[in-house]
Amino acid sequence: MDISAVNALPYEDFVNIFGNVVEKCPLVSAAVWTRRPFVSLADLEAAINQFIDALPESGKEGILRCHPDLAGRDLHRGALTRESRQEQAGAGLDALRSDEASRVSRLNEEYKRRFGFPFVVCARAHDKASILRELSERCGNERAAERARGIQEVKKICRLRLQDLVRSDNKL
Numbered sequence: 733m734d735i736s737a738v739n740a741l742p743y744e745d746f747v748n749i750f751g752n753v754v755e756k757c758p759l760v761s762a763a764v765w766t767r768r769p770f771v772s773l774a775d776l777e778a779a780i781n782q783f784i785d786a787l788p789e790s791g792k793e794g795i796l797r798c799h800p801d802l803a804g805r806d807l808h809r810g811a812l813t814r815e816s817r818q819e820q821a822g823a824g825l826d827a828l829r830s831d832e833a834s835r836v837s838r839l840n841e842e843y844k845r846r847f848g849f850p851f852v853v854c855a856r857a858h859d860k861a862s863i864l865r866e867l868s869e870r871c872g873n874e875r876a877a878e879r880a881r882g883i884q885e886v887k888k889i890c891r892l893r894l895q896d897l898v899r900s901d902n903k904l
């Protein structure tokens with residue numbers, strides 16, 4: 733799929749294809765559709781990032797709250813989105829030892845209690861050990877810093893998901 737094919741998509745198809753580049757936030761792709769034509773994939777990514785940056789802090793926190801916990805309930809129930817399942821499995825989060833699983837669960841709960849939104853990290857940029865380290869370190873940050881950090885991670889996840897979609901053999 734090249735950028736001219738992306739630009740030719742009616743909004744229903746655009747939202748179907750790009751609706752989960754920001755986890756469970758199809759509103760983002762529905763909003764940026766009006767920014768066509770995009771000159772490149774990077775331009776589409778920039779439009780998404782600008783939309784996110786223009787949100788009030790409550791909207792940014794809302795985006796974070798749409799993310800499932802890493803190695804959390806949705807993974808165990810088989811309720812993750814396809815993208816999230818692949819990302820979490822790639823970092824080995826679907827195969828934690830029981831001591832690791834209880835540590836992640838305890839830290840995820842501590843993080844959510846402290847900040848009111850879940851810990852978000854781009855799992856594909858990490859492995860199990862570095863995710864555990866980040867989770868534990870970031871629990872000690874301030875709320876505003878964590879909100880900004882979580883949003884940076886959302887953008888990294890989004891970039892990789894966009895690249896997958898445009899690289900894949902997604903015949904339109």
Ligand SMILES: NC(=O)N[C@H]1NC(=O)NC1=O
Pocket residue numbers: 755799800801802815816819820850851852853854855856889
């Ligand atoms: N909580 C969290 O970071 N979840 C996300 N991270 C990632 O790479 N995929 C996700 O679903």
